[in-house]
Amino acid sequence: MTEHDLEDLVDLDRYPLHDPDSAGYLAAVNAARGSLRTIGCAIVKDLVRPEAIARLNAEIMERKHTTHFSTQVMNPYFHTTVNDEFPADHPANIFLERSSGFIPGDSWEPGCATDLIFRAPTVARFLADCLEIPELYCYADPLAGLTANILDPGQLFTWHFDTNDFAVTVLVQEADEGGLFEYYPAIRSADDEGFDRIQSILKGDREGVHTLDLRPGDMQIFRGRHSLHQVSRVPTHSRPRHAAIFAYTEEANVIGRVERTQQLFGRVMQEHLDAEQERVRSDALID
Template identity: 30%
Template sequence: MTLSKIINEIAYPLEDKDFREECKRILAESGALVLPKFLQPEAIKAIIQEGNAKASLAWYTQSTHNVYLTPIDPAFDTEHARNKQVTSSKGCITDDQIDKESPLRLLYDSTVFREFLASVLDEDKLYNYADSLSSINLHYASEGQELGWHFDNSSFAITLLIQKPEAGGVFEYLEDMRNADAGEMNYDGVSDVLSGKIKVKELAIEPGALVMFRGRNAIHRVTPTRGNVTRMLAVLAYNSQPGIALSEAASKTFYGRVG
């Protein structure tokens, strides 16, 4: 399958300098960039078929964590924003389980696509993960599964919505909710989000959309899936430096094994 069979090259001229600059501007201003109908219908269908065929291979996890994805700090009480626990649950198949001819693999490895991402993200170059599990993941969220409020440790995330559930599975966020580099955690603001006192934003995402998101300082979650249709989301993970692999402990937590 060629790149033109995978993505809508007419709507999204990835090599065009002006298009790249506009994408970069939107991402810088809002912390999120959504490109609707980025994937061609044929590619979406192929990925859904692969996802359904390999659903039995998925590693399912359910965990509780704080929004900062850090251990509990005894200096704060359990209901403090620093320690308050939320729930995340999902299934996942890993890079080594994705077909060699999968549209996800061909897109991930595409030089044109990778150079487009690097340009928009203002990175010199993007690299695969050094381990065999982390570069491409396909996530499954069935009835009741969700991604709790959190901040990302990485500076950017790249995802493709493959299949939308009947209800729920909504991506909610608020940008600039902390300054991680300055060590400003904004406990009061986070507490207000967790208690529902602040109106949060939603990303309107339909199947086939490419989403680039800066989640290091933007608090975000995915609401519980409702209905019989599983939410499928592809995560395309790159690094700005070569040779980076997920730690053994993290790999066992996320994937149930080490790559």
């Protein structure tokens, strides 16, 4: 293997990812499946070893100057402009601050500890089993595959829904205060927008909101398409909050769209332009 072995990074004694037939593996998968089915969220406590978390945080610090920070005032659907079809206090017209940054995928060289955990086939296998999906592939997008979400003092990632079906996060550095992951499970579904409930949460109601007690080293698997969630504000006197985000897809070789990439990373790469071109070309063939 490369510089590090997965064993140095991940607690394979407690979570035998390399041995899918073991009782320990099955117990971990069953626990995660249970909570994913009921509340759309599973936490694998202390999956990453404490010494490895120190490495991961050092890797984030070394790359922090490459973070693309951006601030938006947005509704939970990531829109930033008023929708006249709805009244002024409708969730589509409630705009809250998101201020945070992402360290992009091309900042991590192959074989660094963060990249190694993200790309380990045993980790992807385990996550697929937890999510009850046949197979998972690392998101092939050169910027959005492996990222770190950075909340510097004063920043927050306000209430929103993800566009991806699920997200995998490892908390690397917690804030001294605030910076908490909060969510309202299944506040909407494919056939119920849940606007009334969403509106009251956006206005500050706390009923039904879960706050996670995440610690550095915990891996979180989260279905964020139907569960409204936020990372609360990191106060100005706190340390920054750092989280590694691993993106996987159910199909191989998926690349993000140009517009969304520009929004999140402030730039696009040749791969994005080529993939967009490819989409245009296949559309043109049908005509």
